[in-house]
Amino acid sequence: MELTGAQALVKSLEMQEVEVIFGLPGGAILPVYDPIIDSPIRHILVRHEQGAGHMAEGYAHATGRPGVAMVTSGPGATNIVTALADAYMDSIPLVCVTGQVATSSIGTDAFQESDTTGITLGVTKHNWLVTDAADIPRIVREAFHIATTGRPGPVLIDIPKDVATSTMDWYWPDGVDLPGYHPPSQPDPAAIHAAAELLLAAERPVIYAGGGILKSRASKTLRDLVDLTGIPVVTTLMARGAFPDSHPLCLGMPGMHGNYTAVTAMQQADLLVALGSRFDDRVTGKVSAFAPRAKVIHVDIDKAEIGKVRRPEVAILADCRLAIEALVESLSASGPLDKGRLEPWIATLSKWQAEYPYTYDRSEPEQAEVTANGTGRRPTLKPQFVIERLRALTPPDTILVSGVGQHQMWASQHWAFEYPNTWINSGGLGTMGFAVPAAIGAKVGRPDRMVWAVDGDGCFQMTAQELATATAEKIPVKIAILNNAYLGMVRQWQHMFYEERYSEVYLSPDLPDYVGWAEAMGCVGLRVETKDEVGPAIEKANGIDDKPVVIDFRTDSMEHVFPMVPAGASNDDIVVHPSQRLRESEVSQ
Amino acid sequence: MTQDYRPGGPRHRLLSVLVENKSGVLARVAGLFSRRGYNIFSLAVAPTDDERFSRISIVVDVESSPLEQVVAQLDKLINIVEIVELHPDEAREAELLLVSVTTDASQRSQVIQLVGVFAGRIVDVGQDAITVMVAGAPDLLDDFESLMRPYGIAGIQRTGRIALPKLDTSASTATANIA
Numbered sequence: 001m002e003l004t005g006a007q008a009l010v011k012s013l014e015m016q017e018v019e020v021i022f023g024l025p026g027g028a029i030l031p032v033y034d035p036i037i038d039s040p041i042r043h044i045l046v047r048h049e050q051g052a053g054h055m056a057e058g059y060a061h062a063t064g065r066p067g068v069a070m071v072t073s074g075p076g077a078t079n080i081v082t083a084l085a086d087a088y089m090d091s092i093p094l095v096c097v098t099g100q101v102a103t104s105s106i107g108t109d110a111f112q113e114s115d116t117t118g119i120t121l122g123v124t125k126h127n128w129l130v131t132d133a134a135d136i137p138r139i140v141r142e143a144f145h146i147a148t149t150g151r152p153g154p155v156l157i158d159i160p161k162d163v164a165t166s167t168m169d170w171y172w173p174d175g176v177d178l179p180g181y182h183p184p185s186q187p188d189p190a191a192i193h194a195a196a197e198l199l200l201a202a203e204r205p206v207i208y209a210g211g212g213i214l215k216s217r218a219s220k221t222l223r224d225l226v227d228l229t230g231i232p233v234v235t236t237l238m239a240r241g242a243f244p245d246s247h248p249l250c251l252g253m254p255g256m257h258g259n260y261t262a263v264t265a266m267q268q269a270d271l272l273v274a275l276g277s278r279f280d281d282r283v284t285g286k287v288s289a290f291a292p293r294a295k296v297i298h299v300d301i302d303k304a305e306i307g308k309v310r311r312p313e314v315a316i317l318a319d320c321r322l323a324i325e326a327l328v329e330s331l332s333a334s335g336p337l338d339k340g341r342l343e344p345w346i347a348t349l350s351k352w353q354a355e356y357p358y359t360y361d362r363s364e365p366e367q368a369e370v371t372a373n374g375t376g377r378r379p380t381l382k383p384q385f386v387i388e389r390l391r392a393l394t395p396p397d398t399i400l401v402s403g404v405g406q407h408q409m410w411a412s413q414h415w416a417f418e419y420p421n422t423w424i425n426s427g428g429l430g431t432m433g434f435a436v437p438a439a440i441g442a443k444v445g446r447p448d449r450m451v452w453a454v455d456g457d458g459c460f461q462m463t464a465q466e467l468a469t470a471t472a473e474k475i476p477v478k479i480a481i482l483n484n485a486y487l488g489m490v491r492q493w494q495h496m497f498y499e500e501r502y503s504e505v506y507l508s509p510d511l512p513d514y515v516g517w518a519e520a521m522g523c524v525g526l527r528v529e530t531k532d533e534v535g536p537a538i539e540k541a542n543g544i545d546d547k548p549v550v551i552d553f554r555t556d557s558m559e560h561v562f563p564m565v566p567a568g569a570s571n572d573d574i575v576v577h578p579s580q581r582l583r584e585s586e587v588s589q
Numbered sequence: 590m591t592q593d594y595r596p597g598g599p600r601h602r603l604l605s606v607l608v609e610n611k612s613g614v615l616a617r618v619a620g621l622f623s624r625r626g627y628n629i630f631s632l633a634v635a636p637t638d639d640e641r642f643s644r645i646s647i648v649v650d651v652e653s654s655p656l657e658q659v660v661a662q663l664d665k666l667i668n669i670v671e672i673v674e675l676h677p678d679e680a681r682e683a684e685l686l687l688v689s690v691t692t693d694a695s696q697r698s699q700v701i702q703l704v705g706v707f708a709g710r711i712v713d714v715g716q717d718a719i720t721v722m723v724a725g726a727p728d729l730l731d732d733f734e735s736l737m738r739p740y741g742i743a744g745i746q747r748t749g750r751i752a753l754p755k756l757d758t759s760a761s762t763a764t765a766n767i768a
Contacts, residue, residue: 304661
């Protein structure tokens with residue numbers, strides 16, 4: 001069967017069981033868009049290519065399947081680079097197809113030409129410039145294989161226009177032939193044995209669960225390990241939901257804005273069991289002062305992560321789920337475990353949990369202050385309260401998506417996660433503007449779930465044009481803007497570390513008019529200014545399932561995220577909420 | 590503080606990297622080094638006897654990052670098939686040197702004599718200089734370079750180190766190989 005390169009590409013995507021492509025056409029990718037009309041694959045037309053990339057990421061986060069994006073050459077390709085970099089940092093499987101100028105024009109500075117494979121070299125797991133239509137099925141098969149196996153990540157296929165229009169004899173390869181690609185899977189039994197011995201001997205162990213738990217679908221297995229050993233768990237920003245917050249041994253999020261117990265447990269631990277986590281600087285704080293007395297067991301599928309930051313006593317190079325299964329099997333073989341030795345440790349942790357929960361000032365100020373620009377009154381609604389109400393009023397399996405900044409930290413802190421893959425955010429790259437498109441992608445992948453995005457006003461403005469996409473494609477996402485009129489996290493740093501000199505962080509609560517924006521894009525727009533309005537607005541939004549909803553929550557701009565470990569400081573120097581500081585000095589005496 | 594900047598010194602470690610012979614592979618390797626802040630001291634690349642593969646010999650400056658981390662990151666490149674570190678004790682190393690040495694007539698015979706000692710070859714002769722080619726172990730070339738320096742070096746180009754593992758010369762293995 002003779003097909004054009006474009007037809008072969010679309011057919012190859014069908015062979016990979018792709019159900020949806022997020023994209024936007026243009027000159028060089030035009031030939032590929034023609035056969036899309038006849039394909040059963042759904043195409044979602046975005047308003048900006050970055051949106052296509054983040055939608056594909058949100059889809060991948062929510063479903064565990066690779067997200068697919070398709071854009072044109074030049075600016076189309078460069079616009080999606082941010083999303084590729086984001087997916088690379090957070091190990092999200094993504095297949096991005098870009099158009100390219102004809103092979104005869106490559107290197108001539110042709111219209112809409114860019115060196116796409118060169119530009120994306122550092123932000124993809126691998127990429128291909130296709131020079132022969134006959135290579136397309138093979139490359140597509142390789143692309144999906146590489147994106148989804150080992151440590152997942154984004155890949156990119158760059159297709160010149162003439163390759164898309166030339167013909168080839170259709171075939172579908174039996175498998176892939178990649179002599180340089182052998183991702184690890186099963187753990188070394190000797191390493192498992194050594195890890196089991198450390199686990200049995202530890203008196204203050206902590207499981208440090210990272211995003212690898214979700215990637216390897218190891219949530220259930222992790223629970224088996226915890227139930228067997230009684231070891232408490234911290235879940236990193238990328239692993240929220242990988243272990244239920246309601247479990248008595250869940251300590252929550254560690255790191256710069258993690259809770260006191262999670263941070264301090266790691267500092268005091270004599271054993272850290274790192275499962276698919278990578279000792280990110282936002283978790284470790286000052287590395288030389290991080291968990292100084294802990295031995296480390298490090299399970300990772302990426303050899304380059306093992307020993308990159310912290311040299312482990314036991315390294316297990318394997319798929320996280322298979323390694324945990326082997327560990328559970330090894331530990332079970334020696335009969336029931338004595339959890340009694342952990343009792344003093346668990347008691348200490350429980351004491352910390354009782355003394356240092358996440359907290360905020362629940363009483364609203366008597367008098368609203370004048371805002372920075374002097375034109376209005378400072379709202380008194382607490383952002384944390386909004387998230388608490390949102391959690392209480394939505395189904396337990398609601399998918400929560402966030403952007404980057406204060407609202408992201410509050411969302412991670414104050415939302416109780418019960419299920420894996422219900423938390424979607426930009427962890428590694430910290431991409432503002434992630435939430436709206438990622439929420440759309442998540443809702444496309446899981447139409448059965450309620451999808452809420454908690455966004456900041458700064459983030460929202462970066463990608464909110466995709467609400468038009470959501471309306472046009474009937475994707476009923478719900479967006480809660482925590483509108484504090486500032487680039488809040490930057491403002492917090494300027495407050496704490498730059499003597500309250502606020503440089504270029506004020507955005508205004510009214511510009512743009514978020515309700516007007518929502519309505520202009522075909523969404524329902526609501527505004528909430530007081531505590532009493534919060535619940536009814538959320539309930540109203542929950543009842544709307546035929547169009548997107550945006551709620552503009554006017555929140556207190558003075559609110560800070562606590563606890564906080566200042567950048568570069570030791571985790572021992574964690575700064576708790578002001579209301580807990582007196583107690584802290586009592587405790588230390 | 591004196592640091593050993595000589596090839597073969599502890600700062601420099603030689604990796605023999607087998608790669609798929611595909612376009613852009615060298616850019617992937619070089620790009621990885623630059624974006625992760627690793628330093629390349631020298632690099633030589635050529636196809637192997639199997640046209641599907643090329644071999645890149647990279648001398649890595651391990652001052653910037655531990656070799657183990659460099660190797661682990663390199664290994665993640667899909668087109669890299671195999672990475673072997675060749676220790677100087679376990680490898681036969683070679684490098685090629687071209688050097689133009691300024692010599693007046695009075696010194697020329699001394700230079701030619703040294704070229705003979707190092708089994709070099711004179712590939713060009715001018716009024717005030719000669720160009721010499723020397724091949725051999727990298728430390729030998731270092732010595733030759735130092736000996737030429739007093740005469741004046743007008744231009745120099747080295748290829749970077751290439752190497753293969755030493756062959757096993759023990760009798761039993763040899764027999765097994767023949768069998």
